[in-house]
Amino acid sequence: MTGREPGSATDAGQRGLEPDWAGWYPGRWRTELAELDATGWNYRLGVDAGLVRVDIDWPIPPGLPGSAPAERSGRPADPAQVDEASPAGDAGSQVCRIQVVFPHEYPFFPPEVRDHDDRLGLRRHRGPLGVLCLLEPEDWNSDLTVAALLTRQLPQILAGGLSPDAPPAGVEVQAPEPVGLRLGHATADIALIMADARPPTDVTEGALLARFYVQMSRHIGPGIVEAIYAPGYEHPGPRPAHEHGYPLLVPGRWARDAAFDPNASPEQTWTRLESRLHPVELIHEGPADATHDDGTAGADGAGADGAGADGAGVDGAGADAADAEGVRNASEDLEVLCLLVPSEQGYREPGEGWVALLRANLEPSPKYHYLQVQAMGADLDGGRTRFVRDLRGAHVVVVGIGALGGHVATDLARAGIGRLDLVDGDVVDIQTACRQFAPTAAAGRTKVETLGGHLRSQRPGVEVRAFHRHLGRVSRRDALDATERDRLEEALRTADLVIDATAAPAVTRYLAALRQAEGKALLHVSGTAGGWGGCVYLYRPGGGCWACLQHHRADNAVPIPTADPDGMVNTGCADSTFTGTNADLATIAHHGSRVALDLLDGGDGLAGGSPSVLDVAHLRDRHGRPQPVRWDTRPLPVHPACPLHVTVALEPTNPPNEATTSVPGGADSHRARDGS
Ligand SMILES: [Zn+2]
Known part of the structure; x- marks a missing residue:
């Protein structure tokens, strides 16, 4: 602690008590000291956790409370102060000791101002350890000096902060102050x-x-x-x-x-x-x-x-x-x-x-x-996210919990989906941590349980079920887990939305046929090799189906996402895998999440009025250089050559009067089917 007489011209910098920011703004530091001197207040410079502090004996204006120390109990002494005599005691009861600490980034941000002894008896605008709430940080003006701040602001918060019932002061921070x-x-x-x-x-x-x-x-x-x-x-x-x-x-x-x-x-x-x-x-x-x-x-x-x-x-x-x-x-x-x-x-x-x-x-x-x-609580989410409707009644199945599906599942859980089913037969491989949730502590555990546990711990209100299964793969476990298999198939048929993020064409064809037969929506999310581009495809009854999409592609009627010609790698004896960065793939996944959330919230899945829609992303140019993501969105009508709209793929839901022979259908046959 360095003693300093009011109005003293001693240069604090010569004693080493110069804030680090004064090296950048020496003129500002001189101004601060000169203005403090001009107030006539008794003040001292000190150091607090490496930051320069000014202790000011601030004279309480006449007529305001504070002439006697407020009776307080249980407040621990500030360790920085225990060995020092209280200057307020010498200066008389009309003085309040104010501590001002400059942040490293001063003067871009306001100083911290503390009413150390609680002599003002404030009921508002005084936080733990006496930090006063003088200004919103965004209201801080770099032209303000400490002397100006205290001269202008302190009397005003005294007026408004003495009681929760006191009338608000003109400039007080207009934020609630919960008791915590x-x-x-x-x-x-x-x-x-x-x-x-x-x-x-x-x-x-x-x-x-x-x-x-x-x-x-x-x-x-x-x-x-x-x-x-x-x-x-x-x-x-x-x-x-x-x-x-x-x-x-x-x-x-x-x-x-x-x-x-x-x-x-x-x-x-x-x-x-x-x-x-x-x-x-x-x-x-x-x-x-x-x-x-x-x-x-x-x-x-x-x-x-x-x-x-x-x-x-x-x-x-x-x-x-x-x-x-x-x-x-x-x-x-x-x-x-x-x-x-x-x-x-x-x-x-x-x-x-x-x-x-x-x-x-x-x-x-x-x-x-x-x-x-x-x-x-899910009922509190609206305060932050402003959902039009809450999604606690929604049920979604995400198939494929990898670089795309993991992001989608996380987005949905954060959005407060009521029921979320995760389907994946893989285990956590820590090499995939570069683009998916794969904590080292979970290496070797199933992906669905690992991500499922993580989501449950974040969102206890979301019912997350984990299905450790490769769809369509013969497994000895199937005989043992018939109940689980039935549960999964039930979910795939009845969920409000099934999201296919498998990058496995056979699985996509299976899910597409299943959902089409049930008359329910399917969302497909995929990235191309290298993560240079991707597709988000939404199917809804009445729109183009997965087979229609292949016909449209054969006609060159829909855009093709950019792909890396060398984007497939084989990292060992396992299946070969796509390359691609997390930032690129997550961009596609998050778009899929937005489509899903809009659909579940009663919208049309950003389809612009069309039942089915294809969004194609171009994330990199044909040389692989990243570019601002460009989305090519096309409504996806039923393709005239697609046989699936008159031939029902799955027998159990085949209406008795439905033709089962494969007839090349035209637009008319689609309309007849859709209208039934
Ligand atoms: Zn079709």
Whole structure:
């Protein structure tokens, strides 16, 4: 800490206390110091984590609160300050110590301004550790100096920030300040994930059930609240996939707490509520439940007896405790308390928000933490993605989970598709990580389970089924897995959409015939050798079928995507494979996803009014040089020479009066069929 008299002309740079950005903008640094000198404020220069800091004794304007230190508890001392005398103490009670830290990228970005001692008693615009919310970063103007910022802005946020009910100041940041923003000083670096449940306002407390991730280091990771209970009320939360390691079942309580003080420590808050809340009664059921069909053990047995005078009960708690090595008994080692507390919903819009506390019952004394609260649920997606309709009712099968199908499946899961079936007979080969999801830890596992598990862990609301099968390949497993095979065929027939990303012509012909016979849509996504181009082809009943497309191609009536003449490689004894970069192939795949999502959302799959459509991508020129992607889109009518529109390929769905002889059909015969 370097002492500095107000108005001193000492050049701070000579003492080495010059911000690194001053090397680029020496004039700016001189201006900052000159303007600070001109204010008459007492200030000192220091260094904070390698960044130059200015400590300012800011005189609180007369008539504003702050003459006495606000009474605060539980706030830990700033380690940078513990050895230093508080200059505010000497300067009198009308002075507030303001710390200003310049970012490395100053003056393109605003300085961080902290009200270190909370002497202003702000209820808004003061984050964890006292960081003040003065300006939106995008509102920062590089011409502003620290002296100008504090002179102009501080009195205004004082006016608007003293109370959540105070009238807004003219320039205050117009963003909601949920209560979680103020808990940073005691928040663990793990989150509790929960649905945005809102129990009825007349219910004050209840039970909940959470599962925690257990890391290899045996530390706990994030938790997921599976359900929140109260008498006559149950709100199911997201369900973690058991295989993804949320084995630690932790019962908990929740309560409404209008008296919540964000400045209190988690221990103080817990202790204050302990006597008020009814205890959760644990009912141990002995060994863990059998694993359920969905792979989630134990969770189905959980239920609450209610939170009335008899106390809340959570059945099944602790059933999986033995899964977490090193944890003696989950239900005794950890406890969760979730509070519904006053919190801004929108800018200056009062409401309720969740705060989560964790107590770890360690020796010799328990440890308390706030947990970050993160909301999850398909019903929340609309806030970010603005879907016209939600897609939870949609069922899609993706066949071929490779460089194209993997991207498509991921897009659909992120979009919140209700049911997603993945079909692929391959296993993860880490050499393919250059263009698909292939974590080294999954080498040798089936592709469908690897990607399926990943998608389930990201999107617990999406029902993902994995079919490890090569369609059409004779397999001894088939005899054993007849049920699975039947399930798959049922899905291929009845799904809202089947997406073929196999690059296997026989599979494409099979799927095309199956879907055509069922009168249902098929989407085909493929890249050419080298990934120089690709096709996205959508079939819908009444439009040109896969065989029609081949006829149109023979007529040179549809564009042909660019291909690398040397784009096929044989990397070993396995099937030869296409070359192609992820960026090129993903471009084709994402277009396929957009077509699929539009179709599922009630659109026509970007087909411009035509039932079937072909989109051809040219990603590289004929020398293989990348170019801006050019899409050639053609409606795909039924081809007059295509026999499939009068000959039904699959017997089981053949209407009894349908002709089965192969007759070269004309446009008229198509119309007759389509109209029936
Ligand atoms: Zn056809």
